[in-house]
Amino acid sequence: NAGVTQTPKFQVLKTGQSMTLQCAQDMNHEYMSWYRQDPGMGLRLIHYSVGAGITDQGEVPNGYNVSRSTTEDFPLRLLSAAPSQTSVYFCASRGTGIANYGYTFGSGTRLTVV
Amino acid sequence: QQQVKQSPQSLIVQKGGISIINCAYENTAFDYFPWYQQFPGKGPALLIAIRPDVSEKKEGRFTISFNKSAKQFSLHIMDSQPGDSATYFCAASDTNTGNQFYFGTGTSLTVIP
Numbered sequence: 001n002a003g004v005t006q007t008p009k010f011q012v013l014k015t016g017q018s019m020t021l022q023c024a025q026d027m028n029h030e031y032m033s034w035y036r037q038d039p040g041m042g043l044r045l046i047h048y049s050v051g052a053g054i055t056d057q058g059e060v061p062n063g064y065n066v067s068r069s070t071t072e073d074f075p076l077r078l079l080s081a082a083p084s085q086t087s088v089y090f091c092a093s094r095g096t097g098i099a100n101y102g103y104t105f106g107s108g109t110r111l112t113v114v
Numbered sequence: 115q116q117q118v119k120q121s122p123q124s125l126i127v128q129k130g131g132i133s134i135i136n137c138a139y140e141n142t143a144f145d146y147f148p149w150y151q152q153f154p155g156k157g158p159a160l161l162i163a164i165r166p167d168v169s170e171k172k173e174g175r176f177t178i179s180f181n182k183s184a185k186q187f188s189l190h191i192m193d194s195q196p197g198d199s200a201t202y203f204c205a206a207s208d209t210n211t212g213n214q215f216y217f218g219t220g221t222s223l224t225v226i227p
Binding site: 004031033035040041042043044045048050056058059090092098101102103104105106107108 | 148156158159165209214215220
């Protein structure tokens with residue numbers, strides 16, 4: 001199993017550009033989330049989904065959009081990149097039930113906005 | 115407002131020693147407390163997790179101690195090894211109401227040979 005796959009691994013954007021970070025999981029997990037990791041701030045939730053067609057905002061949603069058309073895929077769109085969005089982005093997924101409650105994370109996308 | 119407070123920010127331990135990382139929370143609705151381990155350039159990986167119905171959970175050299183009344187939990191790494199050098203994150207979640215995991219700010223552990 002590949003687990004959670006994120007692409008690209010690295011990206012440099014200019015201010016104002018848009019892009020989509022891709023995330024796919026092959027574990028048939030219902031729950032998927034996007035986090036950003038910044039030094040000294042831990043991981044902060046951007047958006048999450050509890051199943052295909054259902055998404056909701058997390059702690060820091062501004063400037064980001066998501067959609068969930070299939071169970072497997074959960075792309076994150078940056079609408080108009082800003083330097084404040086320079087970060088490492090992680091996609092994560094988990095199953096249902098307490099035995100599967102812990103998230104499995106992808107390897108991350110390091111984004112720099114100049 | 116930080117929902118989960120983690121300390122210390124960094125920790126240096128001799129090989130064979132005990133590493134201890136502490137976390138505290140305020141929301142008494144939290145009922146799931148995982149610890150994640152992250153190596154440079156990698157995503158966090160679930161290490162061990164505990165629920166508040168037990169005060170301790172052990173998996174190999176890793177132990178979570180949980181104090182419900184104090185709203186604190188800690189990770190103990192026994193016989194620390196250089197390969198344990200990584201960043202460790204605690205987290206908390208309310209399994210009844212939502213999908214939000216609240217993470218601590220992380221502890222960078224270095225185990226010196």
